[in-house]
Amino acid sequence: MASIPASRKPSRKLRLHVFGSKLHKWLALFVGVQALLWMGTGAIMSFLKIEKVRSEHVITRQAETLDPAFPGPRWLGDRQNLVALTTKSVAGRSVVQIERSNGSKSLHDPATGQKLSPLSRVDARAIARRAWTGPETLIASEMLIETPVGTEFRGPFPAWQVTFGDEDTTRIYIDASSGAILAARSDTWRFFDFVWGLHIMDWTERDRINSWWLLVFGIGGTTIALSGFVLLANRFPKLRRKKVRRPSAGPSA
Structure with missing residues (x-):
């Protein structure tokens, strides 16, 4: 069986690029939904006024x-x-x-x-x-x-x-x-509590911020970012310096 010429074999850089592309694509599909939930729930919790979540607008807790x-x-x-x-x-x-x-x-x-x-x-x-x-x-x-x-x-x-x-x-x-x-x-607190559960991936207790689910998806999101930088580095156009060729010397007179 004829061997593939060295000139046709994919370079190490190309293999790294292909691997990074596949890793980035499949991790993005896996982690993408939860990443969207992280951003969406974070925006919702930032929008809700914490005073209303705590019912401070209708309840006073001043000690007597x-x-x-x-x-x-x-x-x-x-x-x-x-x-x-x-x-x-x-x-x-x-x-x-x-x-x-x-x-x-x-x-x-x-x-x-x-x-x-x-x-x-x-x-x-x-x-x-x-x-x-x-x-x-x-x-x-x-x-x-x-x-x-x-x-x-x-x-x-x-x-x-x-x-x-x-x-x-x-x-x-x-x-x-x-x-x-x-x-x-209140209903505002219950909605906030539900959103918080989605945000930290704790759908039952709402207080476990170091669960395996959160750890796995956090590592997956970090890997997506790193693989994206690898792809960006491989696709970034290189500045090539033009080589100045010196004119060859002619035959001596």
Whole structure:
């Protein structure tokens, strides 16, 4: 079998160009859709106002602490593992909040020491109304014991979910043990959360920014860029210097 002349064999540079073209093409098909999602979702999240995503335009979270230097009531017998003792206003009335080293919080009547937490439905609705700055449209309230609500609320529990009837279907989550507002979620937040999941390629948890999917597509996108530079370098026109030929000397006279 006759061998291919060396002059007809593809050069190393040509082989590199062909390999780079194939790599660039197939990776672009594989990564292109997600790259489009990255750019599109990034633009959408930049367009949405973060204040509206957090419902800050209809909810105030200003604490109602009355006296942070409260010395402690006489009825407080067990002072072991005590971390903080604070008086504050919950649903318009003064209470004492006790926080211990295990993370537990409880509310008590400042005069008698009667335990007030977990808070009642009436108290939860009162807290929500005091925090709400939009039109009065409270429509539902529900106690959540230990079941997360999708990705919009995962605890701590127990907590009250108070729903308003505004156009954004805003929900406020209130800690049943301390009366603190834990989260505010709306349709704007839910849309932002969905877009964020597409952006980081985490369609279930929304908080894994180092998943294998993201790593693989990130490496693929970087490879596309590098192979593109290789193709550009091979196709870039070269500046060739013209060789000046010296006239050959004629026969001597």
